[in-house]
Amino acid sequence: MNQPAPVTWKSRWTFILAATGSAVGLGNIWKFPYITGENGGGAFVLVYLACILLIGIPVMIAEIMVGRTGRSDPIHSMLALSRESGGTKVWGLVGGIGMIAGLMIMMFYSVVAGWALEYVFQSVSGNYHGADPAQIEAHFNELLTSDSQQLIWHSLFSFITATVVAAGVAKGIGKAVEILMPLLFLFLIILVGYSAINGDFSAGLHFMFDTDFSRLSGDAILIAMGHAFFTLSLGMGAIMAYGAYFPGHASIGKTVMTIAVLDTVIALLAGMAMFPLVFANGLTPGQGPGLMFVTLPVAFSNMTGGVFFGSLFFALVSIAALSSSISLIEPGVAWLEKQNINRRLSTYGLGLIAWVGGVASIHYSAVFDALDYITANIMLPLGGLLIALFVGWRLDPKRVLDETGMANGPLFSAWRFVLRFIAPFGILVVFLHSLGLFSALQALFD
Numbered sequence: 001m002n003q004p005a006p007v008t009w010k011s012r013w014t015f016i017l018a019a020t021g022s023a024v025g026l027g028n029i030w031k032f033p034y035i036t037g038e039n040g041g042g043a044f045v046l047v048y049l050a051c052i053l054l055i056g057i058p059v060m061i062a063e064i065m066v067g068r069t070g071r072s073d074p075i076h077s078m079l080a081l082s083r084e085s086g087g088t089k090v091w092g093l094v095g096g097i098g099m100i101a102g103l104m105i106m107m108f109y110s111v112v113a114g115w116a117l118e119y120v121f122q123s124v125s126g127n128y129h130g131a132d133p134a135q136i137e138a139h140f141n142e143l144l145t146s147d148s149q150q151l152i153w154h155s156l157f158s159f160i161t162a163t164v165v166a167a168g169v170a171k172g173i174g175k176a177v178e179i180l181m182p183l184l185f186l187f188l189i190i191l192v193g194y195s196a197i198n199g200d201f202s203a204g205l206h207f208m209f210d211t212d213f214s215r216l217s218g219d220a221i222l223i224a225m226g227h228a229f230f231t232l233s234l235g236m237g238a239i240m241a242y243g244a245y246f247p248g249h250a251s252i253g254k255t256v257m258t259i260a261v262l263d264t265v266i267a268l269l270a271g272m273a274m275f276p277l278v279f280a281n282g283l284t285p286g287q288g289p290g291l292m293f294v295t296l297p298v299a300f301s302n303m304t305g306g307v308f309f310g311s312l313f314f315a316l317v318s319i320a321a322l323s324s325s326i327s328l329i330e331p332g333v334a335w336l337e338k339q340n341i342n343r344r345l346s347t348y349g350l351g352l353i354a355w356v357g358g359v360a361s362i363h364y365s366a367v368f369d370a371l372d373y374i375t376a377n378i379m380l381p382l383g384g385l386l387i388a389l390f391v392g393w394r395l396d397p398k399r400v401l402d403e404t405g406m407a408n409g410p411l412f413s414a415w416r417f418v419l420r421f422i423a424p425f426g427i428l429v430v431f432l433h434s435l436g437l438f439s440a441l442q443a444l445f446d
């Protein structure tokens, strides 16, 4: 039997761009600034950074390693490594649950991406240019209460995502991200510059970096940890699926640092582009999800060249969303392909399921909120916990050393230690804390 040659990215650099494309998305530009706003700023940012460093980065190395070693979809990669190390088939479930989590995320992600598409349209037609803030806010509220409007843009975005995935990931995304990611970065920098000149930059900086731990609730810590998983696309097999196409045997450590740093810098830049404008306009950053869809248009509406910059900004947000959404359904598609169902059918089938869920989250905001909360705060950290335990405790350390391509030195030992002890312990503590178990215990002893 002749096996076809395994699909790989053109180079390690293409993998970095694809993984960064997956990581950088609505999470960085839409979600991070507003959850930071809702959770009081500085201290939240610090907890989030700690989670990236102590949980996100170690788990990402583990995910890529499993994908690259297994060279298959997350279920089969987990199964293969488990079998090889004498473990049970149950580990395959981690991939399966991840696949489902990906579809669940897509069910609200594509709705928000649809809003971004609508804003491209609004910006290009100059509709909010010169409008006053109240009008712009009213427009966003109208969009949120119009099922039919949202349905159009949600469907369009879902269709574009499915078309790209159906055409094959390696060729399509690889080329696209090479052009789009640098552009997105450039535009954020331009916006930060604008914000520094026209906004209240020091208020923005103070808000993001002054740490006042008394403002940090237990739930905020869970949200910070959940967001670390969400923003790095971890715990559901997206990065694992992409890792299966990783060419060659280069060290995973450096690659992961690059992706994580890019993702974090872009999230911080997005905050620095937005908060100074929020403060300069006398708004409060705690206002929630509307931050990007109200505050930024307000800024653009006053900017010279605002029509052009606004259009480009929302186009790039849409594209950043697209390079992420593709990775949300890829694990499922890869798995179905492995069952000999052709890629086209697999993609449109899964796309349809996600689309239906999206329709539900358009109509019921409770569905939207539940999908967001359950995936980011429960399913992704749980997936990450299991992956950390699997690679840290189940697999043979020699095999792990070999497959990460890292040198057998202090860096490898530090990574493995964090993966075995710190990350799982951290995730568990945050879970227990948010379940209120600690306060319940405390009450018992009082």
Ligand code: PHE
Pocket (backbone or CB within 6 Å): 022, 023, 024, 025, 026, 027, 028, 105, 229, 230, 231, 232, 233, 234, 236, 238, 324, 325, 327, 328
């Ligand atoms: N990381 C993406 C973002 O920040 C979202 C995502 C989560 C994508 C999980 C893939 C997997 O927008």
